[in-house]
Amino acid sequence: MVRYKNIKIFTGNANPQLASEITEYLGMELSRSTVSTFSDGEIRVNIGESVRGADCYIIQPICSPVNNNLMELLIMTDALLRASAKRITAVMPYYGYARQDRKSKSREPITAKLVANLLVQAGVNRVLTVDLHAGQIQGFFDIPVDHLLTINLQSDHYKSKFSTFDDIVVVSPDVGSVTRAGRLAEKLEAPLAIIDKRRPEPNVAEIMNIIGDIQGKKAIMVDDLIDTAGTITQGASELIKMGATEVYACCSHAILSGPAIELLKASVLKELLITNTIPLPEKKQLEKITIISIAPLIGEPIIRVHEDISISKLFV
Numbered sequence: 001m002v003r004y005k006n007i008k009i010f011t012g013n014a015n016p017q018l019a020s021e022i023t024e025y026l027g028m029e030l031s032r033s034t035v036s037t038f039s040d041g042e043i044r045v046n047i048g049e050s051v052r053g054a055d056c057y058i059i060q061p062i063c064s065p066v067n068n069n070l071m072e073l074l075i076m077t078d079a080l081l082r083a084s085a086k087r088i089t090a091v092m093p094y095y096g097y098a099r100q101d102r103k104s105k106s107r108e109p110i111t112a113k114l115v116a117n118l119l120v121q122a123g124v125n126r127v128l129t130v131d132l133h134a135g136q137i138q139g140f141f142d143i144p145v146d147h148l149l150t151i152n153l154q155s156d157h158y159k160s161k162f163s164t165f166d167d168i169v170v171v172s173p174d175v176g177s178v179t180r181a182g183r184l185a186e187k188l189e190a191p192l193a194i195i196d197k198r199r200p201e202p203n204v205a206e207i208m209n210i211i212g213d214i215q216g217k218k219a220i221m222v223d224d225l226i227d228t229a230g231t232i233t234q235g236a237s238e239l240i241k242m243g244a245t246e247v248y249a250c251c252s253h254a255i256l257s258g259p260a261i262e263l264l265k266a267s268v269l270k271e272l273l274i275t276n277t278i279p280l281p282e283k284k285q286l287e288k289i290t291i292i293s294i295a296p297l298i299g300e301p302i303i304r305v306h307e308d309i310s311i312s313k314l315f316v
Contacts, residue, residue, distance in 0.1 A: 004028065007306050008051050010080075012060040012072035015279045018093065019059040021295035026303065031056075035072050043068070045075045052084040055306050057128075059298075062096025062115070063278040064257070070096060070115065074122045081123035089126040089305065090119055091298060093277035094225075094253045098133035116140040128301060130277050130294060131180075131224045131252035146301055146311060150252045150275050151180075153292050155187035157250075157273055158220065165190045169217045169244075171210075173235050181222040184250075193219070195235050215243035225253035226272075229260035233267040246270050253277050256284055264288065 008031040011019030023030050032048030058080070060073040073090060080088050097111035112134070119127065120143055128146045132138070138145040162168060168190040172181035178194060185192040193212025219239045226232050226249075236247040250273035256264075261284050264272060274280070275294045285291075297314075304311045 004303065004306060006054050006086075007302075008049070008054045008056045008085075009302070010047075010056065010058050010076060012058065012069060012076060014060045014063055014069040014072070015093065015276070017279060018061075018276050018293075018295065018298075021276075021293055022059060022299045022302070025295045025299040033076070035076065043071050043075050045072070045079045047076075047079050047083055050083070051080055053086045055087050055089075056080050056085045057089045057091050057302055059091045059093070061092055061094035061277055063094050063253075063255070066096045070118075074118060077119070077122040077124055087125045088123055089128055089302075090124045091302070092127060092129045093275075093294060093298065095129045095132055095137065098137055101134040101137055112137045113140045126305065128298065128305070130275075130297070133224055135179075146305070148294075148297055148301065149183070149315065150294060150297065151183045151187060153275065153294065153297065154222075154250050154273060155184060157290070157292060158184075158188060158248075162218075167217050167245075169193050169212065169214050169219050171195060171212075171214070171219045171221045171235070171239065173221050173223050173231050177223050180224060184220070184222050188220075190220075195238070210238065210242050214239055217244055218246045218248065219244040221247065221249040223249070223251045225255055226251045226260065226274075227255045228258045229256065229263045229267075232272075233263045233269065236267055236269050240268050249273070254280055254289075256280070261286065 009023055010031050010033045012035050034046045036044050038044055058076050062070050077088055097115045100109055100111040126144045130148045131150055132147055138147055165188050170181050170185035170190050171193045172178045173195050182192055193214050196209040221235055232249050239247050247269055248271045249269055252275050254274035272289045275292050301311045301314055
């Protein structure tokens, strides 16, 4: 096994399977720790080995149960800090609380900034995350943030799936995802279309119009996350009505809460491509859902950061 000097990789309870895949990619073993609870529900953390002077990485997406997983990350950070770790990097494949990244109306919080403050205050020295809901969240931190993208993994999947892209159109499900969809369209050398969507309230979407040529084409919808799946399934139906022959979809973070699984089952989607930033329970795994691992995407920058090597080539 390849060993790297003085590096420790820990995981909370959010996504231990991904943590195992990352350490396997690196040729390492997970460092020893126990994250449990007291009888009243308080989180109890025990670090099972010395971390004095070590470069420590905590792999912990802030997914459901969101509050528990966030507190696990904060408490593990505090434990490592008090055990004299040299550097603590929060590896957050999914950055929870990111959807409130600005005040859209009076008396709203900015939870993305609040979480950033909590992480820095707890003692995190660096953040490594994947496909932020809004890129400007990087600016909420006064510490380095490495923002990784799954675009290459997604484009590689579709390049192996389709022999030609002459009849492919990449579709953004809303204006906010245009940049993300545009990147995939560029990778696939395919045209871009945009769904004009209104959201009267959270988790409720109304489709007003579709901008772009989708007639007679296979459509690939791109988003950063899918929560209740209302937007993606409704969008797929509209695309078929407007002349698309088939509809595919991809996202980085498959939250899939509430009615999501039932909506996906009944939808016209041919395939939903997701990553394992968030663990998908077996009961939610459908035949039309394809999961790709981000272990190499995260493993490579961990080593580059540890060895003080530039990671800019990973963003090409």
